[in-house]
Amino acid sequence: MTIDLLTQPVGVSHYLVVGAVLFVSGAVAMATKRNAIGVLMGIELVLNGANLNFVAFGSSYLRGGSQGGVGLDGQLIAMFVIVLAAAEAAVALAIALNFYNNHATVDVDQGDELKG
Amino acid sequence: METAAINWHSFFFLLFALVACTFAVAMLLSSNIVRMAFYLVISLGAVSGLFFLAGADFVGALQLMIYVGGTVVVLIFGVMLTARAPFLRMRTGVAQWALAAIVGGCLLAVLLQAALSVDEWAPPSMVGENPPVSNTYTAAPLGLGVLGVRVDQLDEEDATLRNGMSGYLLPFEIVSIHLLVVLIGAAYLARTKRRPKEPTGDRQETVEPMISSGK
Amino acid sequence: MAEYLASYFDSQWHWVAYALVGLVQAGLLLALILTGAAVFIWMERKIAGRIQDRLGPSRVGGRFGWLQSLADGIKLIAKEDIVPAAADGLLFRIAPYISFMAAFSVFLAIPLADGWVALRMNVAVFFILAVAGLEVLGVVLAGYASGSKWSLFGAMREAAQVVSYEVPLGLCVVVPVMVVGSMDLVEIGRAQSGWFWQWLIFHDPFTFITFWVFFTCALASVNRLPFDMPEAESELVAGFMTEYSGFRWSVFFMAEYTSMFAVSCLAAILFFGGWNGPIPLATMIGLTPDNGALTEWLGNLLGMMNLIAKGFFGVTVMIWTRWSLPRLRIDQVLTTCLKYCIPLAAAMFLGAMLWLYAFPGGVVSRFVQTSPVGGTPTPVAVVDGKGGV
């Protein structure tokens, strides 16, 4: 099995599996971390998992050099996701800092003033 | 049958995939914010390696530059905001962990099922061949793609696809403006305002002026 | 080389050949860097001595104290490895290696001569910037993990400084990339072959100014005086290195000199013709690929020496600067970046763009009526329909 993995070429599925793991890790991190920064990290992981999928769908190597999939669009979308993730991180960090300024903590469980 | 030669592409894929997944899970399990950030950096770096392996040089470099660099900033914030007690931990209840694990497991199962169930996504049958890892040209096609010129679809039969759709120029511009707005907005949000009374704040106060000196 | 070696093995043992080759290459590179670092440290001490009207090291290894660095190294390795009680052990231990790894990885993509590059990438410049930026990670981790105020301050300053200076640095790098039309450092080097007026620094007034901005920002991003905020020994004891000693401390030190060398090499390739000497000597005496593999190899060797000489010169200038200028305050450092370097770099970027638009063929080569010796820069992005070029 191990030898198989080492000698067989990788395909899109491989990437998707890694992406799924990253995604789920991120989602669970978001669900379990009480630290706002931790939640942010979870988001980054989720985005990365998605990005991995995009790149995998767009890669021709993973299809044995043949065309297909989403082509360059995958990389382009990944690029946009990365850039927008940077923007999101900036705002999220600003929000976290503000949250900290107002609550003296970054525990997201403390920020439930707007609950119903 | 002779054992096939090792496929370096697969080898490095496995290496990076393992690193990425391991450290993602490590980040999930760690409760020290700085270590979390460190694990995250490693995981993201490994993902960028995966990008390189998939022939997406530019995106990989972008990932390294922005994500990993950006995570450094996250790290700094982690340090700053948890600096009151040096290694502050915020415990999550066991029940919540269990719930999250169940739900996350379901999600993972669903995703894996989806990932492995499409034939088209299965590995190509090129036993022992190493697809080129490097020397790919992705920056120029990406740039042209943004402009709407698709070098990957020159032999596309559908003329509307081939002759260029509108490209991503407008989204590109929107994103740049968006970034600018976000920068300004973030600076606005994070500006120093009145502060609540500090319960124990010597460390906080020593850190604060240094940050504000970065204005 | 790897394929050649692999032919001596069975197919299932090919990986041994590959691994061997990889290790050898890495070892060679490491040797270059470590030797370089040793020499730089010695140079630093000598130059500092001369500038301060002293002799500097003068005994170890006979004349000039040229073995001083080696002696220091042995001493440092022999020292006890101390981890403070308040430290985060794992991160404290791992941080120096992260820094050094980042600095070292830069050399993955730096071509020492035409084609002599560990990993040729078409986004090499971008890659280098990205990887070089990772050095700060190690510093921040070190600063945090030390559990010391001084270290934390140093790390924070480092983060603020490096993250800020990455912006003008990137802008400056874009200018030569734009002039050549490629992010591949090999292509950039080739584009400057020939006489020294083909060098990009002499391409137009904007690239000329860009180089100086680049050099300033590079100084800041490798934390050299006058920008050595993270260490600032008069304020922060030793900044993020306060709690370090022995071998780990020396690793940080090596990382610093390695990055200095790396940015100097990058500057040499981007602005000073890379492996092309001021006079195309190799071409003149026939050391070109046309005359066979050996001559090509010799020509490349000459080119590598050329590049290393330029890198050394760059490091020397950095040392010189360090011992000549006083340290800035942190706010002055950031002001320099945000108020001067970024606008200047942006202006140079625009100017170079307009210049290219106005004089598409370049100006110097138009006035100096000599044909380029090493062939004209090849146009980029010849699209072949497969996403390759």
Next chain:
Amino acid sequence: MELAVSLPLLLGLAWLLPLVSFALIVALGPRMGRGGRGAGFLASGAIIASLVLSLAALALWLTNHPIPPPHHGEHETAAHAAAAPVDEAAEPPLPAPASAAAPLAGDWYTVCEFGSLRLSIGYYIDALTVAMFVMVTLIASCIHVYSFGYMHEELHDVHDAAVLVDGRPLRRRGRFHRFYQYLSLFSFSMLGLVVAGNVFMVFVFWELVGICSYLLIGFYIERPSASRAGNKAFIVNRVGDFGMLIGLMALWGSLGTFAFGDRADAAGQIQPGIFSQVRSQDSHYSLVVPTGMVRFAARDEIETIYRTAANQAAAEAEVAAMLPRWRELGYGHGLLVIAGLGIFCGCVGKSAQFPLHVWLPDAMEGPTPVSALIHAATMVAAGVYLVGRLYPVFTPDVMLVIAYVGCITLFIAATIAITATDIKRVLAYSTVSQLGYMMLALGVGGWLAGLYHLFTHAFFKSLLFLGSGSVIHATGTNEMPEMGGLAKKMPWTAWTMLAGCLAISGAGVPLLIGLSGYYSKDSILAQVFSFKVHHSFHGWIFYAAAAGGAAITAFYMFRLWYMTFAGKPRDEHIFEHAHESPRTMVVPLVILAFFAVTVAWQVPFTNISLSGLLEQARPVGTATGSSGLSMLAVTMPAETESHATEIHVPVSLTAFIAALIGFALATACYGLRTLDPAEASREFPHVYRFLRNKWWFDELYQRLFIGPTLRIADWIADLDKRGIDRAIDGLARAARMVSGLDDWIDRWLVDGLVNRLAAWFYDAGLWLRRFQTGNLRQYVMFIVVGTVGLFVLVSLYWNYTVAG
């Protein structure tokens, strides 16, 4: 360049320069230099440039229209006239005027044209226009320069002691720039009024100078007296302008044109202007009722003709045949009289003539340079100017009215001036009186005499005002009883003012030489005397008033001079602080004094003289005496008649003696103090009070007009409150009742339904609220669970064959 091109160009430029200055000051205002000092330089530069242009225009005019050598009978060389007796019989009635000095009429710009209504920015340039330009710009230049000194307080913040705010002097920002802004606007408007080529334009600029006057009277707007005076001037002028509008309507409605002169239209057809319609060539330039007016008056008959005639041409022929008959029957004559009276009504307002003279003395609330420029030299003279300009239109009856109004005005104003103690008020009443002189002269056929006096008066009166301004500037008070002996302190002001007093009194050696006032006043008296020959009743009244007025003039002027400059200081404190004014104020005084003395003299070694110049502009057909079209059988004597020796010599002597009497009386009362004026006032208390209270005019108007108006307004307000408001209140109450019903329906039917629905949703919301826990992590779980659930659902129910 041809005269017809260059003159309009020069004068147009001179006219527009102040407008440019005005616009610039409006735009930049206080930002022009410290305290807006630059505004003064700009405005002065503009007006001086205008002066230069006007002088160029004058030179151009004189080179193109040389003045003939003064033949016998010309007025200003009295010796010459005495030596060569006039042979009236040998001189034929003046024929049509030499075309050499024909006026230039045309349009710069046509604003709009609706049928026969044509509004244009036009010009009508003759010697009078050119002379007025030079006079206005010269005096305005002097006053611009003078104001640098007088208004310098406005350069910084001003403490106005006349206005108290919380018991302390009002502190406000300086308005130097605004003052010059208004001056520029005024200069522009006045020049526009002078150059105007049609009645419409005259009216526009007439109102513009009015508004400038209003703004400048109210310059110290914080002072209640100033704002009240501004309002008074404005409202009183409206009364006159109302009459003027009627006159304009009468002219335009019947003549179909606003233009003074003839105009060639696009087809090359000559469109006759007002003047050639009133005095057409066919009637040998004598005044006849113009065809337009006749047709207007006979419109019923013309309509009948058109109804009965076979075709249009025949009807037109019949009308043409009937025209002389209708004209003989006096058709349209009333219209002509109404037009003349209406226009004169406007002049009465603007020139402060008898019933409407009350505003001018109050207008002295404005800064003194303004009084000098607007309320003495130029704007108030605009009424006289307009009468002179539209002279051909007036019938002898109207002229008689003008003469009476002028006569009454001159007498009333002169008498009031005797008792006034405010130095500016004395001058103001003097102005009114002198304007009355001009009107009187115009009314008795002395076109030249009236306008002649206009010019001379402009110089000496502006001089006197500036002198008084200098005194006020030095002493800080207007009251003459607080002055005295100032000649020692401010010699320049004193002696220039003395020159002005002499000029206004008509000082001179009889029949030989004199100051400017001597010539103009003599010519007025001569014309009145000549009128007396024809109408001894009216003539005697006029002559007595004019000669008496001359004596009173001399009396009050020297009273003023003595009280101010001679004798001992009455208020030591003021005297101590008095000082000579700065050079910017003294230099204009000297310049104006020079002109006040010499303006009526012939330029040595040339034929150029003011009267000669004005003579060129005499309207066609007014040189000869006329008696036509008069319902009261008034005969206007030709002006040349007054040059006869038997008129000239006695008049000169009368005037001289009258002035001498006035002078002697003033010297006795105030100079030598041999007579005590206070005693006189005690002995005639009623007369004194009568004069002191300005003939009770203000009180009379209060009773006659203002009081009733206020009562009517009260009454209407009452009506509004009691009648209309109540009705509306009732309506509103009814509406409220209806809306109350609506309200009930809305509340219980419509709202009830909606509220019930809303309550349901509210309950649902309350229930759903529990899911919004505010726990971020829980939300993430929701999302994940939702995604998985969706996926499961889709897997169960989605048909994969469709998706491929």
